[in-house]
Amino acid sequence: MSAILEAVNLRAAYGDRPVLFGIDLRVPERGIVALLGANGAGKTTTLRALLAEVRTWGDVRYQGESIAGKSTQDLVRMGMVMVPEGRGTFTDFTVEENLLLGAYSRRDKDGIRRDIERMYGYFPVLGQRRKQRAGSMSGGEQQMLAIARALMSRPKLLLLDEPSLGLAPLIVQEIFGILTTINREEGVSMLLVEQDAVRALKVATYAYLLETGRVALEGTADQLAASDDVRRAYLGY
Amino acid sequence: MDFVRSFDYRRNWFFPLFVVAGLVWLLAEPAKLDAIPAVGDLIGPFAGMAALLSIVAIGTVIVATALRPVLDRGPQAERALRWVGYGLIIAFFAFMPLYVEAIPHASMLKMTVAIQFMMVIVGINLLTGFGGQISLGQGAFFAIGGYTLAIGFREWDMPWGWSLIIAPLIAGALGFLIGIPALRFKGPYLALATLSLAVTVTPLAKKFEEFTGGVQGVVMFGKLGVPFWQDNLDRFFYYTTALLALLVFVLAANLRRGRFGRALIAIRDNETAASAMGVNVALYKMTAFGIAGAFAGLAGALNGVVIQFVSPDQYSPLLSIRFLVGAVIGGVATINGAIIGGLFQQFVPDVTVSINKSAPDAIQAIILIVVMYTMRHGVAGFLQETWRYARSGLRLRKPGAGGTAIVETVVVVEQEEVVVVRQDGGGSG
Amino acid sequence: MTEFIQLVLAGTANGCIYGLLALALVLIYRSTHIINFGQGEMAMFSTYICWSFLNAGMGYWVAVPLTLILAFAAGIAVQRILIRPVQNAPELTIVIVTLGLYLFFNSLALWIYSGVPKPFPLPTGIRQASWQVGDIFIIPYHLFIFAVLITLMAVLYVLFQRTKLGLGLRAAAAQPASSRLVGINVNWMLALGWGIAAAAGALAGILSAPVVQLEPNFMATILIFSFASATLGGFDSPPGAVVGGIAIGNIVALGGRYIEFIGTQLDIVLALVVIVAVLLIRPAGLFGRQVVQRV
Numbered sequence A: 001m002s003a004i005l006e007a008v009n010l011r012a013a014y015g016d017r018p019v020l021f022g023i024d025l026r027v028p029e030r031g032i033v034a035l036l037g038a039n040g041a042g043k044t045t046t047l048r049a050l051l052a053e054v055r056t057w058g059d060v061r062y063q064g065e066s067i068a069g070k071s072t073q074d075l076v077r078m079g080m081v082m083v084p085e086g087r088g089t090f091t092d093f094t095v096e097e098n099l100l101l102g103a104y105s106r107r108d109k110d111g112i113r114r115d116i117e118r119m120y121g122y123f124p125v126l127g128q129r130r131k132q133r134a135g136s137m138s139g140g141e142q143q144m145l146a147i148a149r150a151l152m153s154r155p156k157l158l159l160l161d162e163p164s165l166g167l168a169p170l171i172v173q174e175i176f177g178i179l180t181t182i183n184r185e186e187g188v189s190m191l192l193v194e195q196d197a198v199r200a201l202k203v204a205t206y207a208y209l210l211e212t213g214r215v216a217l218e219g220t221a222d223q224l225a226a227s228d229d230v231r232r233a234y235l236g237y
Numbered sequence B: 001m002d003f004v005r006s007f008d009y010r011r012n013w014f015f016p017l018f019v020v021a022g023l024v025w026l027l028a029e030p031a032k033l034d035a036i037p038a039v040g041d042l043i044g045p046f047a048g049m050a051a052l053l054s055i056v057a058i059g060t061v062i063v064a065t066a067l068r069p070v071l072d073r074g075p076q077a078e079r080a081l082r083w084v085g086y087g088l089i090i091a092f093f094a095f096m097p098l099y100v101e102a103i104p105h106a107s108m109l110k111m112t113v114a115i116q117f118m119m120v121i122v123g124i125n126l127l128t129g130f131g132g133q134i135s136l137g138q139g140a141f142f143a144i145g146g147y148t149l150a151i152g153f154r155e156w157d158m159p160w161g162w163s164l165i166i167a168p169l170i171a172g173a174l175g176f177l178i179g180i181p182a183l184r185f186k187g188p189y190l191a192l193a194t195l196s197l198a199v200t201v202t203p204l205a206k207k208f209e210e211f212t213g214g215v216q217g218v219v220m221f222g223k224l225g226v227p228f229w230q231d232n233l234d235r236f237f238y239y240t241t242a243l244l245a246l247l248v249f250v251l252a253a254n255l256r257r258g259r260f261g262r263a264l265i266a267i268r269d270n271e272t273a274a275s276a277m278g279v280n281v282a283l284y285k286m287t288a289f290g291i292a293g294a295f296a297g298l299a300g301a302l303n304g305v306v307i308q309f310v311s312p313d314q315y316s317p318l319l320s321i322r323f324l325v326g327a328v329i330g331g332v333a334t335i336n337g338a339i340i341g342g343l344f345q346q347f348v349p350d351v352t353v354s355i356n357k358s359a360p361d362a363i364q365a366i367i368l369i370v371v372m373y374t375m376r377h378g379v380a381g382f383l384q385e386t387w388r389y390a391r392s393g394l395r396l397r398k399p400g401a402g403g404t405a406i407v408e409t410v411v412v413v414e415q416e417e418v419v420v421v422r423q424d425g426g427g428s429g
Numbered sequence C: 001m002t003e004f005i006q007l008v009l010a011g012t013a014n015g016c017i018y019g020l021l022a023l024a025l026v027l028i029y030r031s032t033h034i035i036n037f038g039q040g041e042m043a044m045f046s047t048y049i050c051w052s053f054l055n056a057g058m059g060y061w062v063a064v065p066l067t068l069i070l071a072f073a074a075g076i077a078v079q080r081i082l083i084r085p086v087q088n089a090p091e092l093t094i095v096i097v098t099l100g101l102y103l104f105f106n107s108l109a110l111w112i113y114s115g116v117p118k119p120f121p122l123p124t125g126i127r128q129a130s131w132q133v134g135d136i137f138i139i140p141y142h143l144f145i146f147a148v149l150i151t152l153m154a155v156l157y158v159l160f161q162r163t164k165l166g167l168g169l170r171a172a173a174a175q176p177a178s179s180r181l182v183g184i185n186v187n188w189m190l191a192l193g194w195g196i197a198a199a200a201g202a203l204a205g206i207l208s209a210p211v212v213q214l215e216p217n218f219m220a221t222i223l224i225f226s227f228a229s230a231t232l233g234g235f236d237s238p239p240g241a242v243v244g245g246i247a248i249g250n251i252v253a254l255g256g257r258y259i260e261f262i263g264t265q266l267d268i269v270l271a272l273v274v275i276v277a278v279l280l281i282r283p284a285g286l287f288g289r290q291v292v293q294r295v
Helices: A042-051 A071-075 A095-101 A109-122 A125-127 A138-152 A168-188 A196-203 A220-224 A228-235 B014-028 B043-068 B073-093 B096-102 B108-130 B140-154 B160-182 B185-207 B231-259 B259-269 B273-278 B279-308 B315-331 B337-352 B357-376 B378-391 C002-032 C039-055 C060-086 C091-113 C140-162 C165-173 C175-182 C186-208 C218-233 C239-256 C268-282
Strands: A003-014 A019-028 A033-037 A054-061 A080-083 A157-161 A189-193 A208-209 A215-218 B406-412 B419-422 C131-133 C136-138
Touching: A003 A042, A003 A138, A003 A189, A003 C165, A019 A033, A019 A189, A019 A208, A019 A215, A033 A109, A033 A196, A042 A157, A042 C165, A071 A080, A071 C175, A080 A138, A080 B014, A095 A109, A095 C165, A109 A125, A109 A138, A125 A138, A125 B108, A125 B140, A138 A157, A138 B073, A168 A189, A168 A196, A196 A220, A196 C186, A208 A220, A215 A220, A215 C060, A220 A228, A220 B014, A220 C140, B014 C060, B014 C091, B043 B357, B043 B378, B043 C268, B073 B096, B073 B231, B096 B231, B108 B140, B108 B231, B108 B259, B108 B279, B108 B315, B108 B337, B140 B160, B140 B279, B140 B315, B160 B279, B160 C268, B185 B315, B185 C091, B185 C218, B185 C268, B231 B259, B231 B279, B259 B273, B259 B279, B273 B279, B273 C002, B315 B337, B315 B357, B315 B378, B337 B357, B337 B378, B357 C039, B357 C060, B357 C091, C002 C039, C002 C136, C002 C140, C002 C165, C002 C218, C002 C239, C039 C091, C039 C186, C136 C140, C136 C268, C140 C165, C140 C186, C140 C239, C165 C175, C165 C239, C175 C186, C186 C218, C239 C268
Parallel strands: A033 A189, A033 A208, A080 A157, A157 A189
Antiparallel strands: A003 A019, A003 A054, A208 A215, B406 B419, C131 C136
16 A cells, blocks of 8 residues: 655754654555654644644655655645644634635635535534634534635645544544544545544554654554553553 | 843854954955045945954953953852953943043043933843833933923022932833833833833923923023033033943842842743742832833933933934834843943944934944844843853854753742742743 | 814824824734834835836826835835744844834935925825815815725725635734645735735825925824824724724814814824823724733
8 A cells, every 4th residue: 555645764843952853654545544642742743744834854755755845835735734733723714714714725716615515514513604703613613624624625634633632522423433434435544643542543544652752652553452551551441 | 932032153153254254344444444434335334333343252252262261260250250341341431531532433422421321221121121121212211301400400490410319210200100001011012102102202392381491492501510620521421420320230230130130030031920929010010110211311311411401302202212222232131231232322323424314323223133133132142142152162052952942030039939930942742 | 163074074184194004004913913113114215216206207196006016015025034034033123123124214215315305296186276165175185085095995805805815814814823734825925914014004105295295204203193093993903993093183183173282282192192091991992802912
């Protein structure tokens, strides 16, 4: 299976302070890969490094091409899109404007219109609130909006940062259900950063465990779920 | 929070190059420094100043290198050396009449005014540099000083000496009061509010003609008596100013080093944390405004005495801007920077005005922006960093050495307990 | 009563100019949280450029658009070259840099054009003589200023609310980090904001030049009134800036006439009073959103 994203010896720093110390990472085409680890292990930084949001070194290949020197906008245009932690909602804008902003890098007006309706199909609640101020919605609705917004750019690879953070279990279940649907039906690959390791390992095919900026453990989701270390530290049983 | 990031040789590698270029230019034709106005274009002054700065910087390197064996003996040696430094500065100003003629463009009168500028700037350094409160209105307090003198003289024949006591009291009290609305303003809003204060001075002075003499101002020429040196007023006023300035500097340095200074810095770096530590934020901010106002008021009164004339147009908003510019160029979070700032504001306009009437401001504007990009700690910060650099044997610190970027703020709470507030300097992982 | 209406007409015309410059300040503040102290002087210098074009024999309706385009480009250049490097620097640094802009353009104008006031013509096609309606005199140029302001507001409304570029400009101003993640080139959006602001400011200068005299300090007072307007309207609300401007124009016109103490000399004090009062009573201004303190 070919890889949509492949990082070799990825390093990153905030100012003079190094945070990632050489990470090797691979996301297969149409696959879901989970990135686990404790707070401060460098999960978010890994996503930000892939999107060129922090100072980064190392070799990153996206769809077989090196993306060194590409800016965040370039990468978004190339189909690598992040759903940030805290959802990045444009709070003062309407739901529909948020979706339009998601499609900012696209030019096909009709396609954008159609995709907006498609998103309302995935997330009916957004359709009901299309003219509402996005900031006034609940956390779960904003998370759905964030995913829909990211999908509006027709991504090939979604980088999801803690989509379950602060949400009620039922909502989390719904969101993960939609994510797997999207993965299956549209073939969008996903790199999923998650605190909720149980759930992440359920949807992912492969997983990495980060510790202080390094990969401590990797394997298929089943292997990691079975590993004693992971069980004790992250699964809690 | 790098409110006061100082000059850094690692980041600003191009700046020493710039300085060296200035030096080369100067060495090629040494007469040029003296003949700056004759150059007739803008390159002259910049090259001249770069050259001057490079001479001082190289001097600093030589002195620091030569003194390394002494300095390595420990902190006492370092402290002793600092006092020698202060002594030299004081001696330079104390023996001014002996060589003032030899300094290009200088005179006793100009030196006096430069020292008055320094007094205002020291206040700004406390208020803005350490207190984090931007004030574009110090000219207003300067004006209050001038008009305390002028109105006292005009209305009640008050001896000018009294104004040196009354002016700082009035200006200080007013500064303290202005500190109250200022508590509500942050950053650029405060700059805006204080700027509008500076703007109102001239029209107000013109309006209250019956006290201020209106546009004509108050002329005190030849009417201000002095106890001795009657034949050399310039000298008398110079020493009066210099002594009061020494007082102001000592006071400022003590405030800076004491509890007041630590509390101010704590407020600047993290108001919420400081307040949580029990620092009375409002009181300290108002006091900082009051002190800066008092310094400016004293300087304003002295300025009126020396010029022997007070009129509304002396106190344009540009004056306030120039004070802040001087503070920034000297180094806003330093005490010594005020000396450089004062000299800069007096002499650079004076030297460059002969190029064109508006050349001084144009040159200041460019220097200001260059200083902001290259050395946010001003010239004083640059020299300090140069000294440190030379002290460590001209070795640059390695990037990332010294661990993570942790900002430490020492907060001294009212009970004199020392608490260290740690803030993570970088982003989160 | 006649006098009152007359004052309101004049006050509104002046207020439109304050509103325009306030609009420039607000456009920049909204996107970058910078109060540009150099805004007035940039506008003043643009007005001189326009004067040079006119002086060289260019027609009003050619010279003005050309100046606005140049001002737009200059605004972008200033942001890209001078402001961007200090965008994330402490507030003091940014204030100082914009003060540097103030000093620079002020002294440059004095240098190039000297302090002697220059006559600035009325737009071609606008007559000097006023119309009389009953007892009231209506000055055509005042109507012209008002019309220009309304047109500009309409254009800006369409740009910001009805176009994709406008959506990007608003998003980049409100949430730069999220905007970057949806592929908006935030740096360019901020630069464009500066360009639009510079053009709006230039228009304010050009419109006021025939009324007050064109000299290097002519925008300084207008800048203070504009600060007051922006503060009154709310520093993050473009319509607020214009409404605030018209309000300040009238406060100054009426206050100067009916409050004896103020007269014509102390009108600037009124601006100061408004600034301080608004900041104390309602810091967000009439139309602004309450500022959330970021710690």
